Amino acid sequence: MNLPPKVTDRAFARLAEIGAANQGQALRVAVEGGGCSGFQYEIALDAAKDDDLVLESQGEKVVIDSVSLPFLENAVIDFTEELIGARFTIENPNATSSCGCGTSFSM
DSSP states (O other): OOOOOEEOHHHHHHHHHHTTGGGTOEEEEEEEEOSTTSEEEEEEEEOOOTTOEEEEETTEEEEEOTTTGGGGTTOEEEEEEETTEEEEEEEOTTOSEEOTTSSEEEO
C-alpha cells in the first residue's frame, strides 16, 4: 500500500511560527532531477496548486505536486534545529543512498 508522506507536528509548528498560512503560503516539497546523487529535494514557501496533495494541521499546509508524490511515498517531513542551523528535513525510505547534505538522494 502506498502511503502519502507524513508531516511531523514540529514541522507544522515551525510553519505556524513563521506565519506561512497568514501569508497565504504553504511549504512546498518537490523532487527534481539533479544533485550529486541523481535527485534533489526542493523546499520552499509557495501557494497550493490544483493538482497538489495538501497535508494540513494546526492551520498550516504542506503541499506536494503529483509528479513528486511517488518519490515521497511513506516519507517523513520534519523540522530540525542543530548547531549548524535549522531546516526542514525529509526522511525518505525510498532513497537507496543520499549525500551528506541531505538534499540529494538516489533510488
